Amino acid sequence: MHILLKKAIKEKFGKLNELQLKAFGEISSGKSVLIIAPTGSGKTEAAVLPVLDSILKNDLKPISALYIAPLKALNRDLLERLKWWGAKTGIKVEVRHGDTSAYKKARQVRNPPHLLIITPETLGIILAMRSLRDYLKNVKFVIVDEVAELVDNKRGAQLILGLERLAEIAEFQRIGLSATIGNEGEIGEWLKADVIVKPSLKKRYSVEVLFPSPDERDSELAEKLSLPVDVAARLRVLWDIVEKHGRALIFTNTRQFAEILAHRLKVWGKPVEVHHGSLSREARIHAERSLKKGKIRALVCTSSMELGIDIGDVDVVIQYMSPRQVNRLIQRIGRAGHRLGEVSRGYIITANVEDYLESLIIAQRAIEGKLERVKPYENALDVLAHFIVGLLIEYRHLPKERPFEIVRRAYPYRNLKWEDYEGVLNILQEARLIGYDEDKGVLFLRRGAYSYYYENLSTIPDEISYRVFDVSSGHIIGRLDESFVMDLEEGMEFIMNGKSWILLGIDEETKLLKVRESKSLESAIPSWEGEMIPVP
Structure with missing residues (x-):
């Protein structure tokens, strides 16, 4: 060394x-x-x-x-x-x-x-x-x-x-x-x-599945937050766990639910922030640093916090409702007590009997180390088309069989059939992105290829979105999908970053929503595309 x-x-x-x-x-x-x-x-x-x-x-x-x-x-x-x-x-x-x-x-x-x-x-x-x-x-x-x-x-x-x-x-x-x-x-x-x-030492996990039932303490909270008493009971149990253990990550399965939960906790006066992919970079960094420096007790988050973003030591992880997958539960609970020799402690707070039973099975499988198979995505032909155009941008001309030989080396395309490959070539030729010289047996690039290639670099579906601008602070809070914005009108209220906002105006040209904070308990809840909850 x-x-x-x-x-x-x-x-x-x-x-x-x-x-x-x-x-x-x-x-x-x-x-x-x-x-x-x-x-x-x-x-x-x-x-x-x-x-x-x-x-x-x-x-x-x-x-x-x-x-x-x-x-x-x-x-x-x-x-x-x-x-x-x-x-x-x-x-x-x-x-x-x-x-x-x-x-x-x-x-x-x-x-x-x-x-x-x-x-x-x-x-x-x-x-x-x-x-x-x-x-x-x-x-x-x-x-x-x-x-x-x-x-x-x-x-x-x-x-x-x-x-x-x-x-x-x-x-x-x-x-x-x-x-x-x-x-x-x-x-x-x-x-x-x-x-x-792999490490020889196995990671140890402790997972407790809870199905809170309301008691007399919950009626007052339910009234204060305008919630059903069973929801108030879940909030009480959740915050009791935070108080008992210290610094917490609270995972939800969707951005929409992260916003609902963070808003309820903030209105209750609890020191929390929210973290998900539709918030601005500035808002996410602020949330991460607030937890790391101890300015808040908990971060309500989605899968955005499953990966290795540094937020300092976390004492406990709370999963709000079934995580739907063993792998996901292990990844999330692993954020607490995350060093190899430590026990990672987690709780699942469930909302109904079905949720409770499913969570019990997932927790048991997690403890036993019975994880799901991650199934490789195979033979994506749109990705293959983009790959062929990319190769031709690099080399300008290639023998017809060369992209096929290269692509078959990759595990997801090891079983690709020549007929499917030819079908993709035909579509690219019809779209005038590539050409084929039959005499020489060579593929070549056409003029439209560059814009196609650079416009399709991402396989994540595009959704037109609007930036949300807080006129009081002068900061962008995050982004909302067009499908949600279409139903908004001036004076309407919605939740974002765990707070209620009143819409002051929409600038269609710059795709900007101008807002200021409101104290409403009854605000619209945003929805975002691509929020399918994993089903085991």
Whole structure:
């Protein structure tokens, strides 16, 4: 191990833990590795430290490594964490995604970092950039964070095809990070890992399922908040848990319900904030820091907080109503007492008998370690079409069979039939995005291809949204979907960021809602697209 890295490890940890030592050995020997471990086990350093060691020892040229994480918020957190290691070792670490300024992006082209943190969508952009191509040829490591969040959707299929495109110009090891899952062998195949690394010490969980029944204390709260008495009982039990344990994360299954619950707790006078993907970056950072600094007791959140965003130590996790999946429960409860030797404590507060029984079974399976299989998304033909156009942007002309050969190397497309491939080619030709020279047997690019490629970089469905602007503070609070805004009129009230707001006006040209805070208890509850609750 390089002396600079040794010194940094001693300063940060004293020494590496068992998982980190195992991963260091396997990655340093040249293997592609899938690291599977619960939250708080030091997975990030397990993946990154052997990469930094190789950069130092072998004097690797930039860009030596890509770190791909599914959330921009996770990228922001990672940058802060990895910059510490970069400062200690002299290795340049930077981030690149949709919010990165044009100046920083241009600087990265002139003077690229050794380790670049990106999202899956950014990979599609940089692969098509001639100015970065020579640097991408230097890539020796690709780290994919939160693999289990990508495997079962089109985003993961697009990423894995992106890695095959990168493999055409660079030789690199693949390093995946994942929470515990039921089919780790298959996920290892998906990533093309040579070996799976896990800690020998099993994480311990304590889960209590509650079905609160109302008592005489709840009538007063029900009246104060204009709620049914059974809802008041659930709020009382929830806050009793927070008071008993300390700092808490309260998970809900949808953004809509996170807003309802946070609003009720705030009206009750409890020190909470809300955190989900439709709030502004500023609002989310404020919520994260408020919990970390102890300014609030609890954060009401959605899956936005399941992943490794740094919020300091959490004492307890409360799941409000059934999490619907064992994997999801484990991921969420793992945020409390998150170091390997600690017990992660969690509660599920249920709303009815069916919810209670389902939660009991899920909790029991979690304790027994019976996790669901994460099923890889296979043969997404729209993603395949985008991949073909991307390849042609890179190479201009390709033999007809070449994209098929490359795509079949990827696990999600290992069973792709030639007829389906030809069908996609025909659609792309009809759309005049690509052409085919029959005499030479070569595919080529047409003029409309560029706009199609860049407009379809994301597999996440687009929804027209409006920014919500607080005229009092001058800050953007978050975004609301057009489908909800269509029903709003001036003077109407709605909930966002756990507060009630009165609508002062709508600027259709800039898609802006002007609002100010109100104290109403009866406000409309926003709905957002793509909020399907997982069903086991």
